[in-house]
Amino acid sequence: MTVYRRAVPVLAAGLAALLLLASAGPAGAAGYRYWSFWERTGGHWTYATQGPATVRPDDGAVQGFRFAVSADSADASRPRGAADFTSICADTPAASGTKRVGLVLDFGTRADGPSGETPPGRRTACARVPADATTADALAAVAKPLRYDTNALLCAIAGYPGKGCGEQVSAEGEQSGDTTDGGPSLGLPIGVGVIALLAGAAVWQSRRRRDESR
Template sequence: MIRRAAVLFLAALLPVLAGAGQAGAAGYRYWSFWERDGSAWTYATVGPSLARPADGDVQGFRFSVSEDSGDAAKPRGTADFDAICADTPAKDGTKRVALVLDFGTPADAPSGERPPAGRTACARVAEDATTAEALASVAKPLRYDSNALLCAIAGYPAKGCGEQVATGGRTSDGETSASGTERTGTETGAQDDGGSGPSVGLIGGAAVIVVLGAAALWQVRRRA
């Protein structure tokens, strides 16, 4: 009897503990930088201020929430150099770089903002120009933080830079969506319901199950 009661108690407690782990998942809202490799996007290994694309390269930027580069959402839309730069002829002493700008989904947008429609642009810049310079030539205003992290392209988003946020489920196309309350780097306590930390309701529920489970075990031992 005691063993059976213990098993039932743990069976009731495990889903609550599992929910607590899922509620603690967090990601960051930021512009990710991508390079086109043949017919696929690859996450860039250096920042746009260091990358120096060649004439004919295709590069992309995607605004989204992701936990790390492994699950970052890729740019959507046309990624063909000939199509993007069809109306920009070659010119001596310059290079052309095709840029794909994906402003993300409403689910990943900061509170009170709505993402602009995605677009492409063909930047014709000096032969030694960086990706950041190419981007600045076609998508101003850009905004950077004190650590040179790209915070906004074409003014989006209007504020914020790399905030930590709670992550929700996956969208229909497998991309991570955001939910809950934004957190700054100085916030370390538990959040309210909907935040990135365990919710008050979840913790309370777990406490109730623990108390009830302990009471059940005590009753079984008493009868035995």
């Protein structure tokens, strides 16, 4: 009985350790490399709560995109530089039945980009689109080619980057996964570890019962 009382805490501790490992995620993960979407309100950038395919900006709106490595929306890098509608759309007159949307496209830094790719310089563009157009429509009007993945995640603006889409990046800047296929998962090793512990417990309990019946 003493052996049994000692084995139960050991088994529980092992299972707890495996569960903690699963919840902690990959060691050294820094975030994800992706295009974040922003809206300009009151002279400040606000992280958009909807995707560009569903937002329908008003005439005179300013919206931005920034390519960077970010852990989440709270950590995301804002578009850099001035973002004034009057200056962005100074050469694009208003037209009946259309609206103008100022876009700020910040391709980020070389450190944030995929290996071997050089980001283009930051630029602005004024998109004149139908009155009911979405931000994605405005982007397509001035920044082709665009690239999306099968889940409608925006992967590239004006062809940048040429590869990858929302991949996970380690603290050392190395790619460690990709959201398009789920990336590497700890599910398999964690599952194997739990099964091994449970199997060991079952063998031990079977032996204990045989010993007690003798």
